Amino acid sequence: MKTREVLYLKIAKAITEQIQNNTLQLGDKLPSVRSAQKLYNVSLNTIKQAYLELESRSLIESRPKSGYFVSQLSRRKLALPSVGSFKSAGHQQAPQDLIDKVFGTIADQDMTQFALGVPGKNLLPIAKLNKSIIDALKNRGDAATGYEPVQGNVRLRKEVAKWAMVLEGKITEDDLVITSGAMNAIYHGLMAVTKPGDAVAIETPAYFGLLQAIQLLGLRAIEIPTHPVLGVDLDALKKQLPKVAACCFITNYNNPLGFQMPDEHKKELVRLIMHYNVPLIEDDIYGNIYFGTSRPRPCKYYDEAGLVMWCGSVSKALAPGYRLGWLAPGRFKERVIRQKLVQTVCSPSLFPDVIANFLSYGRYDHHLRMFRNKLYANYLQIQKAVAEYFPDNTKMSQPKGGFMLWLELDERICTEDLYDLALRQKINFAPGRMFSQHERYTNCMRLNYGIEWTDRVANDLKKLGRMVKNSI
Numbered sequence: 001m002k003t004r005e006v007l008y009l010k011i012a013k014a015i016t017e018q019i020q021n022n023t024l025q026l027g028d029k030l031p032s033v034r035s036a037q038k039l040y041n042v043s044l045n046t047i048k049q050a051y052l053e054l055e056s057r058s059l060i061e062s063r064p065k066s067g068y069f070v071s072q073l074s075r076r077k078l079a080l081p082s083v084g085s086f087k088s089a090g091h092q093q094a095p096q097d098l099i100d101k102v103f104g105t106i107a108d109q110d111m112t113q114f115a116l117g118v119p120g121k122n123l124l125p126i127a128k129l130n131k132s133i134i135d136a137l138k139n140r141g142d143a144a145t146g147y148e149p150v151q152g153n154v155r156l157r158k159e160v161a162k163w164a165m166v167l168e169g170k171i172t173e174d175d176l177v178i179t180s181g182a183m184n185a186i187y188h189g190l191m192a193v194t195k196p197g198d199a200v201a202i203e204t205p206a207y208f209g210l211l212q213a214i215q216l217l218g219l220r221a222i223e224i225p226t227h228p229v230l231g232v233d234l235d236a237l238k239k240q241l242p243k244v245a246a247c248c249f250i251t252n253y254n255n256p257l258g259f260q261m262p263d264e265h266k267k268e269l270v271r272l273i274m275h276y277n278v279p280l281i282e283d284d285i286y287g288n289i290y291f292g293t294s295r296p297r298p299c300k301y302y303d304e305a306g307l308v309m310w311c312g313s314v315s316k317a318l319a320p321g322y323r324l325g326w327l328a329p330g331r332f333k334e335r336v337i338r339q340k341l342v343q344t345v346c347s348p349s350l351f352p353d354v355i356a357n358f359l360s361y362g363r364y365d366h367h368l369r370m371f372r373n374k375l376y377a378n379y380l381q382i383q384k385a386v387a388e389y390f391p392d393n394t395k396m397s398q399p400k401g402g403f404m405l406w407l408e409l410d411e412r413i414c415t416e417d418l419y420d421l422a423l424r425q426k427i428n429f430a431p432g433r434m435f436s437q438h439e440r441y442t443n444c445m446r447l448n449y450g451i452e453w454t455d456r457v458a459n460d461l462k463k464l465g466r467m468v469k470n471s472i
């Protein structure tokens with residue numbers, strides 16, 4: 001087993017070198033698995049593993065019935081974004097004005113929506129969800145008019161626990177509490193383990209929803225420098241851990257940076273929070289939207305102390321409007337259930353059944369496979385368009401999943417000014433200032449590529465690139 005592992009990595013390395021020195025060029029077809037087997041004189045499995053490894057690093061891509069090809073991503077010409085610095089003082093206020101302004105455009109149907117983290121409705125399985133609604137109504141004696149248990153619909157909790165396969169049975173329905181979306185799960189997590197005035201460690205740039213929740217609860221956000229590929233800087237975090245009441249991180253396909261925190265870092269992160277006895281609210285809302293070969297583990301997997309509060313929801317791949325999410329609150333479960341009882345009594349009854357149906361009949365799995373393929377294709381398109389139409393000094397993130405792209409533009413550019421210009425052309429994006437409480441990232445923007453890819457979308461990116469060039 002061990003020898004085969006080493007062998008497949010050796011082969012993956014040899015092919016990587018061929019790609020890097022241009023022996024294999026963009027779009028070139030790799031030898032079929034059988035030819036490669038003969039070429040390297042190894043087993044079929046070894047070659048398959050080597051190709052999977054290269055695919056998970058986005059160096060090659062498989063096309064159905066055609067084989068493996070050198071991918072676009074192997075030819076990256078733009079640099080990665082910089083790592084934000086640590087700031088303990090200065091202006092500290094969630095950028096509410098700008099967040100409200102961007103959310104104000106949510107209902108405009110004629111806008112190219114690169115701004116909000118919402119999947120385009122053409123990418124969602126709407127007909128099948130509608131069928132699930134009818135099935136759910138038919139199968140419930142009370143037509144979903146009654147109260148649910150406070151902890152949440154048992155069928156849904158069972159299905160979510162089954163879906164949390166990546167946790168290898170560490171979560172059962174008893175460990176989960178159903179919430180009103182992931183945002184509400186985060187809010188419950190924060191409420192359960194902090195009191196006003198406490199500090200909470202978050203990534204920077206940070207998902208603006210976190211900044212707002214922290215502010216609303218009277219807490220203080222401490223923005224920890226975050227690497228665009230590796231995630232939060234663990235050395236920087238270690239210095240802050242004695243001073244914080246909780247951490248809140250998006251470890252898989254981070255919003256906005258798109259990274260997947262490597263397993264070793266997740267393990268170390270859990271070791272650190274255990275050492276300092278600091279709860280971690282882990283927002284894993286994008287975990288199923290991976291471009292590699294398998295779903296990454298969350299930190300929750302490594303948590304032996306019940307300190308990780310794991311959150312998810314159906315908002316990113318199924319139906320943001322259902323307002324359905326969950327929290328595995330670990331040792332804080334009873335507190336969270338009490339909070340929920342006081343706050344909302346229970347969740348609405350219908351949609352948990354709808355989603356439980358959808359998950360139990362294998363429809364989610366089927367949808368996710370298509371959804372991931374489409375998003376990956378969109379990612380290839382958007383990164384090609386940015387490389388082509390934006391200035392050469394643009395820095396671009398390298399998402400491994402999800403549907404957010406983070407761009408750092410020339411320092412002279414103010415993306416808030418650019419926002420107003422773009423809006424006049426019915427193009428929307430999220431300006432960088434939304435992602436910090438310290439008035440920074442003013443030359444950055446986040447683009448959502450989870451939308452249906454049309455000629456208009458491609459053309460709007462071209463226009464946006466031109467606007468950026470004209471603003472320098």
Ligand SMILES: Cc1ncc(COP(=O)(O)O)c(C=O)c1O
Nearest residue numbers: 117181182183207255313315325
């Ligand atoms: C990282 C992250 N967490 C939470 C949310 C909110 O999710 P929900 O709609 O399930 O409340 C979002 C939505 O943009 C998100 O990107």
